[in-house]
Structures are given as C-alpha cells and as structure tokens.
Amino acid sequence: MRDVSIVGVGMTPFAHRPESFMDIAADGVIDALYDKDLRNLEMKDVEASYFGTMGGGPQAGQKALARLRSRMEEKGIEPQEGLTGIPVSNYENQCTSGTCAFDAAYRDISAGIHDIILAFGAEKLGKGALSAGAGGGLTTQKFDRDTEPPAPGMFAGQAREHMKRFGTTREHLAMVAVKSKEYAATNPNAQYRQRLTIDDVLNAPMIADPLTMFMCCPTTTGGSAAILCAKEIAKKFSDSPVDILTGVMKTARPTADMLAFESGWDPNIRAGYEAYKQTGLSPKDIDVAQVHDCFAIAELMHYESFGWCEMGRSGEWIESGAPCKGGDLPVNTDGGLISKGHPLGATGFAQVYELVHQLRGDAHNQIPDADIAWKHNMGGGVGVGMTYCVHVFKRGW
Amino acid sequence: MRDVSIVGVGMTPFAHRPESFMDIAADGVIDALYDKDLRNLEMKDVEASYFGTMGGGPQAGQKALARLRSRMEEKGIEPQEGLTGIPVSNYENQCTSGTCAFDAAYRDISAGIHDIILAFGAEKLGKGALSAGAGGGLTTQKFDRDTEPPAPGMFAGQAREHMKRFGTTREHLAMVAVKSKEYAATNPNAQYRQRLTIDDVLNAPMIADPLTMFMCCPTTTGGSAAILCAKEIAKKFSDSPVDILTGVMKTARPTADMLAFESGWDPNIRAGYEAYKQTGLSPKDIDVAQVHDCFAIAELMHYESFGWCEMGRSGEWIESGAPCKGGDLPVNTDGGLISKGHPLGATGFAQVYELVHQLRGDAHNQIPDADIAWKHNMGGGVGVGMTYCVHVFKRGW
Numbered sequence: 001m002r003d004v005s006i007v008g009v010g011m012t013p014f015a016h017r018p019e020s021f022m023d024i025a026a027d028g029v030i031d032a033l034y035d036k037d038l039r040n041l042e043m044k045d046v047e048a049s050y051f052g053t054m055g056g057g058p059q060a061g062q063k064a065l066a067r068l069r070s071r072m073e074e075k076g077i078e079p080q081e082g083l084t085g086i087p088v089s090n091y092e093n094q095c096t097s098g099t100c101a102f103d104a105a106y107r108d109i110s111a112g113i114h115d116i117i118l119a120f121g122a123e124k125l126g127k128g129a130l131s132a133g134a135g136g137g138l139t140t141q142k143f144d145r146d147t148e149p150p151a152p153g154m155f156a157g158q159a160r161e162h163m164k165r166f167g168t169t170r171e172h173l174a175m176v177a178v179k180s181k182e183y184a185a186t187n188p189n190a191q192y193r194q195r196l197t198i199d200d201v202l203n204a205p206m207i208a209d210p211l212t213m214f215m216c217c218p219t220t221t222g223g224s225a226a227i228l229c230a231k232e233i234a235k236k237f238s239d240s241p242v243d244i245l246t247g248v249m250k251t252a253r254p255t256a257d258m259l260a261f262e263s264g265w266d267p268n269i270r271a272g273y274e275a276y277k278q279t280g281l282s283p284k285d286i287d288v289a290q291v292h293d294c295f296a297i298a299e300l301m302h303y304e305s306f307g308w309c310e311m312g313r314s315g316e317w318i319e320s321g322a323p324c325k326g327g328d329l330p331v332n333t334d335g336g337l338i339s340k341g342h343p344l345g346a347t348g349f350a351q352v353y354e355l356v357h358q359l360r361g362d363a364h365n366q367i368p369d370a371d372i373a374w375k376h377n378m379g380g381g382v383g384v385g386m387t388y389c390v391h392v393f394k395r396g397w
Numbered sequence: 398m399r400d401v402s403i404v405g406v407g408m409t410p411f412a413h414r415p416e417s418f419m420d421i422a423a424d425g426v427i428d429a430l431y432d433k434d435l436r437n438l439e440m441k442d443v444e445a446s447y448f449g450t451m452g453g454g455p456q457a458g459q460k461a462l463a464r465l466r467s468r469m470e471e472k473g474i475e476p477q478e479g480l481t482g483i484p485v486s487n488y489e490n491q492c493t494s495g496t497c498a499f500d501a502a503y504r505d506i507s508a509g510i511h512d513i514i515l516a517f518g519a520e521k522l523g524k525g526a527l528s529a530g531a532g533g534g535l536t537t538q539k540f541d542r543d544t545e546p547p548a549p550g551m552f553a554g555q556a557r558e559h560m561k562r563f564g565t566t567r568e569h570l571a572m573v574a575v576k577s578k579e580y581a582a583t584n585p586n587a588q589y590r591q592r593l594t595i596d597d598v599l600n601a602p603m604i605a606d607p608l609t610m611f612m613c614c615p616t617t618t619g620g621s622a623a624i625l626c627a628k629e630i631a632k633k634f635s636d637s638p639v640d641i642l643t644g645v646m647k648t649a650r651p652t653a654d655m656l657a658f659e660s661g662w663d664p665n666i667r668a669g670y671e672a673y674k675q676t677g678l679s680p681k682d683i684d685v686a687q688v689h690d691c692f693a694i695a696e697l698m699h700y701e702s703f704g705w706c707e708m709g710r711s712g713e714w715i716e717s718g719a720p721c722k723g724g725d726l727p728v729n730t731d732g733g734l735i736s737k738g739h740p741l742g743a744t745g746f747a748q749v750y751e752l753v754h755q756l757r758g759d760a761h762n763q764i765p766d767a768d769i770a771w772k773h774n775m776g777g778g779v780g781v782g783m784t785y786c787v788h789v790f791k792r793g794w
Contacts, residue, residue, distance in 0.1 A: 092487040111508030
C-alpha cells in the first residue's frame, strides 16, 4: 500500500446559485486545477476521475468534464489538452456521495492502480428541507408547520433525548450555531455569513423542537474537487502536499437504527476507533476537525463519539470554548454544514478543501501550527444503512 | 497486490418483470448467496457491498439490502444474521454501472482493503428504446417510425460505414442475431429464447437501417450479483473459485467520438491491448467471451478490436462459425445483450455469471475445457465519455 497525498483542492462558493449543475461541477474542478499551490499538472496526466453526486443523474461526472472546455472559455481561461477522455465513475451515497468518491480515489492510488486522480462532487438543490423519506429521490419540500420535517425531526428527537439524559440545554445547541456563524463570517465561500448571538439562534423560527432554523443546515448548490496522487510524486505538483493517513467507512446496523438515539454514536464510535487505531493517534493529537453538523445536536454527539469529551458532556465542552476560535480543538472552521451549506455531492470535498488549507496554513480561520486534521461525513436515509466516514490528514512536508 | 477470486454468482431471469426494483436487486443477491458452489459464507462476514445501477435512485443498494430479510421470508428462506449494516457504495456508469461496481470490488480486495465483498447490480426498465440523449435520465421512448431512435441510429451509422468500407453484409449482421438466439434458446435466464433464421432476422421490423429488431438489445429488468474474496481464502468458500486476472477501464476521447466510426474500435483496442499486456495472454488463449452486443454491429467490431480476426473481417469470421457453438472462440454464450437482455446495472454481473459458470464447467451452453474467459462491457451517452471495460478470468483450481 502506497501513501497518498492531496496536491490540489477547489470549490465554488456555496449558495443558491443560478448556474447549471454541470457548470457548478465544472467550476469546482477548474478551481482545483488553478489551485495556487498546484503546479505542473496537466489534465492529460490525470488517469481517472471519480465523481460524487446524489441527484446528478446518469453519467453526471462525464457530462461535467465534457463541459470543462467551454466553461473555461467562458471564464477567459485557455483550455488545455486532455480535459476529456478520462475514465469517470460516478458515486452516490446521499450526504456522503462526495466523500465516497474521494475515498475511492484514495484507495486506488494507495493500491497502485492509478498515480493521479481527479475526484470531485457537486449538487444543485432547490429550496426547502430535504426529504428523509426512504423512497425519496432528491425531493425538497416546504416546511409544514404542523408537523416536523423528516430529517430535522429525526435529529430533534435525538436532541430531546440528549437533553433529558444529560441535562444538555437549548443554549448548548445554540452555541453550535453561534460558533458556526462566527467561523463562516470570515469565509467568503460560506452560504450564510452573518454573526449571531445565542438569543438570535434561540429566537429563530422553530423547525423541529428544540432545533431552530439556525441549528439546521440549509439547502445549497456548489461544486468542489480534489486532486490526489501517490505521495512519491507529490512534490512534483506541490510544495505543500497533504497526506491521507487513513480512510474508514462504517455503516449503521440494524437498518432502522438511524432512528435510535444510540445510533447517533455507535457507527461513529466504530469509525473513529478504527481511525485512531490505524493511525496510532489519539484525540489529543487532532489539531482541527470537520464533522457532519447537519443539525446542531449531531455536532455535539460527534464530539462525544470521537472522544473529544466524555459521553454526555458535549454541552459543557462547547461551553468551555474548546471547539471555538482559539480553543483546543477547533471544529468546523469554515462554518460547517450549518453555515457554509450542504450540497451533498460537494460536501465531502468542501471538508477536504478546508482541511487542506488549514494544514497549508492559509485557511480563512487559520489554526496555528495545524498538523493533523480530522474529517467526518455521514449520510443516509431512514430505514436504510447510514454511512459514516472518517479520514485523517497530515501536513505532508 | 493480492489475487482475487469470485466464489459466488447469482442472477434473476431477465425479462420484463413485475417485481419492484428493490425486490429484483435483492433476488439477484439471494441467488448468489445460494449459489450451489458457495459454502461457509455468512453475510456477517461480508465487509462491504458495491452496487451498480443507472436509474435506481439514491441509496438504491442500501435499500435493496434492507429488503433482503423480508424477501427471503417471502421465499420461505430462513433469513440469516448480518443481512444489513454492511457499508454500501452505489456506482453509476450507464451500461457499465454493474461492471464498475464489480471492478471496484476487485480493486479493493486486490489492494487489501477488504477480504470479502458482495457486489451486485439491478435495473428495472420500461418498454421501448433507451434514450441516448446526452441530457437524458433513464427515459424510454416509443419508436418513432419517421426517425431513427438515437442509440440504434448511432450504431446503424457504424454498420453502414462498416458495410461500405469492408463489404460487410446484412447477412453478416443477421448472423450475430442468429447466433445469439441459438445460445439463448437453452438459457432459461434469457429474455428471448426463440431460435431464428437469417431470413427471420432480416425480415423483422427495421429499427434503424440496417439494424432490424432482432439485431437490437431489448429493454429488460433483472438483478445479478457476485461474491468476491481474496484468493488466499477462496477455498474456504468454494471448490471452484474463478480468478480475476485483470480489469481495465478506458474512455473514448475526445468527448464526441462515440459518433465517429473509428471510435467503435479505438478505446476497445486500448482496453484489450492493456488486458493482453497485463495478463501475458494473446487472442488465441481466450476460450470463451462475453462482449457488449447492444447492437449486432457492435459485436462484429469487437471481434476486430480484440484481435480475434483481422480489421474489417468480422463478417467472414462469424460466417466461419468461429464465435458460434462449436467454434474456436464462442462469444456471448448466454445469448448476450441481444437475446438475454440488458438491464444496465445488472448486465456486467450477468456477464460474470455466465463466465464463472463456463469456467466451472456447468454453463447452459458449456464450452469444453474452458480455462480463460474474456468479459467486455461498454457504456455511455452521446457527447460524454464512453467507458470500455475488459476483465479476464481464469479457472482458479
């Protein structure tokens, strides 16, 4: 097994955007190709491309690459040779669609099958809440004020249980949103960048009690990408490569346990344990993290899953400022899903984007001397296996 | 890199079927789990699952596995533990969706990431021709008698060019269909099993001149699956494992060249050349083959791409009987896409199913002493990168 490095990352700003799905996907790739730390890469050297999307439809990745040339021309960039003709595989795994494409690229380079892979993801979402129905496609729905929308409702149940068992408060939940907005405020790629107080968050419209609007991730459109290569050739392309130490995927069991309170931890704990075991690292070694904060309660429970605080003590942990600016383990330093946005296929790559910049030392909310970064992404619908993915990165130079 | 074996295969009969998409997908898996040559495998030992579909929608693989338990109960099979909770990734690549899931399983076991993977695919298609429009989803359309339907029309153009350049005749094209029907006649899993004469084929309704109805693959519903493991543990599960010698994926370039006559060969030639190079085999070593005969002309051109006959001489080659029953290199011995059917996500696995049975020695149209098998699958829409996949199998005991 070979070591693998990330040498280029890119993303579009996340927002409700007018561009077509293919343009958005192409724009994320173009941003990665013109990553200021990337050099000497020609598209003709890219051996394969893996694309993540939930709702992009058949051959979405191929179509996006086919759009590269004209999209570059529209932007006044001289198109280079080899923009198309690359083998493309499309990966779908709901909210982890992008991460699964990224992970496949990591595995294949690790295995020696390819040396250089372009992995990317995109999503174009409408407004409203994503349906969490097991049979659902990429449907969005308007909030019905008489019932809880499915995805927020599921996490709201976990929040109520957490509050009951551990004394976690609404203020603790609001702190996740306040922290998220504080980080997003200085990230031009984030969808929502206004700073908020705890009162602002608590007084916002209630989506699913106790989760107010600002404790729920918005629907978003965006594209993002990463260029991975064998570590042995990474220096050819970048002076600031980032190494992937491990990638772990676990699934909830049994099928319906996404609904169970315990399942908010169980597969995360297994994924995190495996990542610690494989890297020989412990929680105190993590300098900066991205976790899947689709809803504020999820982020609190992830703190506990990964051993950053004791079980049930995540409320106190955020109250201590540990995951906040200047804290011991800054979490979701780009604003996370709650503020930066959550365009499913692009989400995992946007996490990679943020962590690569943190390890390079030029992130919008830079953590001093960041050396080890933790990436966590989860996804799935009710009644089917939820997927939980952890990757660990290290500054590679 | 470790050697990888196939120890279990399964498929539903292919047809227009009333079962739901999830039931069809689950049925393919159940058939593989109860493969008569498979023993000692418990689902709890399966470490990951890769699913191929074009039109299955988000988390189709997870949903299909979640359906396993109740589907087994409906069939009077005692459900076993561990049927769910397996990490699932979903692969989409049009007609190669299943092959890409199969190939990912092969790569990951080869790389040592997993030891045992369940890979499967399914599709539920309506009647009519698949749209070949670049923007198309999984749309079907009625034949419009005033224009050529897109996919048949594209291949019809290649057929006309082949006839003009090389003197290939309508009869040569018809021979592909006659051979296909001859093989399908004894395959209970095939969608269409009536034997036909050359006249029957030539007198059938014209879809896109010179391709008559019997020279075009039908739309089909079906599910199929394969269980792969590291060769070092294969004997635990089977006395008749089949080894994967290589897997190669190439893509057409530039983007629009699917429309060009030459592109009917180019990426195939590159994929085939690479497969020969990696295995040290030559065309004369292949005992039995499955190639992507979506339309009769495609099969003829594949003969030439892979060096089984000279360029332009495929008409003479099939006339000689070489790919037919009793010939030197029997091709599409299960009836191929034209007669067995083409449910996109399941197609690649059905090819694996046939070739595994050929190498085990118990296929419906058994080739004597088959030792080396060739699998070829291609897919894609117009204007985006077509994907071409070649895998080579060997009797593993």
